[in-house]
Amino acid sequence: MPLRVKAPTERYLVATGQVDRLHEYMFCDDSAWHHSCLDGEGLVRRAVRIATRSADCSRMLSDELAWNNHVHSPLLDMLVHDMQDAPGQDMLDFLSCTTTTVDPAYHRFPDSASRVDYVLQLFPERDTTISPHGDALLRMRPCFNWTADRLLQQYPLAISIETKRYGGDTVKGEQQLGIWHAAHWEFLISRAGQDAAEALGILPSVVIQGHTWSLVVSTRHQGTTTILCSMEFGSTVSVTGVFQVLAGMRRLRSWSLDVLWPWYKQHLPELAALPP
Secondary structure: OEHHHHHHHHHHHHHHOOOOOOOHHHOEOOOOOOOOOOOHHHHHHHHHHHHHHHHHHHHOOOOHHHHHHHHHHHHHHHHHHHOOOOOOHHHEEEEEOOOOOEOHHHOOOOOOOOOOOEEEEEOHHHOOOOHHHHHHHHHOOOOOOOEOOOOHHHOOEEEEEEEEOOOOOHHHHHHHHHHHHHHHHHHHHHHHOHHHHHHHOOEEEEEEEOOEEEEEEEEEEOOEEEEOOOEEEEEOOOHHHHHHHHHHHHHHHHHHHHHHHHHHHHHOHHHHOOOO
16 A cells, blocks of 8 residues: 555544554655655545445445445546556556457357456557657557557556356356457467467456456466456455555556557557557
């Protein structure tokens, strides 16, 4: 968690009689964080609202849409707009995409193609090395992802997120992500080749079941997509849990910008063809 939230979080825990314990190792030096980051009080207020709404959704046995609207979207908004910890992170945003389908060209299963609830979306024109060539890129009418949405195809996608209501079927969520990831791998192979795609190594994603956020990773080898066991990394059941989720999502944002985006620039033909 950013160090600026330590004091206001401690005050909140004392005032509400909660027993969560804070330790020094839970905090990172945030003195160099981007100017867009909220102050400590503002971040804690937002985290409290998210935890409160999470508890309300659980108590009311709310459906998936309510969880998305009241808990997951505010948390993702907090991540991308209020917790930037390095320059250049404004080129990544989140998008709700519950009706977006896989392009049939990349779907290899007899079952119907799956959908996910959110994606983290990359905006090439916000990269300072790309922005001078923005008009040339648009003239190419690029196809940067595996979805059937012709407008969304203009943007590379990073992390995919599947949500389930509290008590929902997490295994089904992982299966949906598996089909979605298989299409992602097929797209990468079609644009960059088998060796380049496999050199990327992994594709991380997230499954959310009510409060609980879990990492799901896929690999690709010899034409087979493998989904590894999910691993919980945070829960919106408490304020400290909200910050744990945000810490995990910050790591995934870093992977998206530091690993996946350079790979895209090197291997996607439309980006690789741009002059340096």
